[in-house]
Amino acid sequence: MAGARIEVEVDAATATAALDYVSVKLSPEGRTLLLSDIGEYLLRSTRDRAAQELSPDGEHWRALEPNYAKWKSGKRPGVPILKFDNHMIGDQLSRQVEGDTLLMGTNAPYGAAHQFGADINIPAHQAEVFFHHAKGEVSPQFVNKAKSNFAQAVTIPAHTVTLPARPWLGVSDVDADEIVTLSRDHLLGNMPGAAS
Template sequence: MAGVSIAAQLSGLDAVVDTLNKLIANSQNLYPAHAQMGEYLLESHQSRFQLELSPDGEPWEPLAPETLARKEGEDRILQQSGTLRDTLSYEATPDELLFGSNLEYAATHQFGREEAGIVARPFIGLTSSPWDDTDEILAILRDHLAES
């Protein structure tokens, strides 16, 4: 019988199985990674508030003249009292990470409210400029999954 045959012998299979078992075990409880991601997101968003930047790196829309007049010289955007910035928080569980603010007006500022003349000033989200939140979050997850 004519043909070709290939014989292969696998070695080091125990190391592969051990690595896969470690990945499976570490993926069962992502709470430590989610908590670390939440802390990172708090810092990242606090920095963006200081810079008055949206997640895409664009400056927030300037305040309207009537808003500036009402704020009596305070020209910081979304930071009149600091409450919006200070209510950013996260909830980490083994299965998910929730991040945001519990203030009703947070959604108004994130998405805008046309009928009230309030423009959107997105402040929640992952950014790639001037730093890359996605890379950092993936690094946190990678480190968690690789832990012994």
């Protein structure tokens, strides 16, 4: 899975004891079912957090830079931080069970950049800027192409855009509690005499 992926580590002694217990008490099919249920829960939880613009730690994502926020509000008014077209970053999340491992992540190329932050190098390039020409003068203000009657080719120099980290993958405290509950329910469901 390309894009972004996280690994969650817990206290080794506790995890080893719990995993040993699960391995003994659940069949391989039971463990796969448990991991699938945990994965489905984490998909929903991660999407819900992304819609609220929260990290797994409950911190609000850093706001958009003012200039970009102004530009985006003109292009896509009311659209949240990590959404531009039709998809929110959490919409491109997937899960996969491989043996006794649950993998979660996204193949969206920007998934890792949003999770960890990134420096994006923009090479020098040509662009066309638009102005309005009236009464023998060109206004110094840029206008959109539809309102323009004068265009000029310019070279935009190479530059770097720093994308701040906005963590969206991970396990919150609420998620950890739910994982314990799901595990307990699966284990109780496999105990002799337990109600199905």
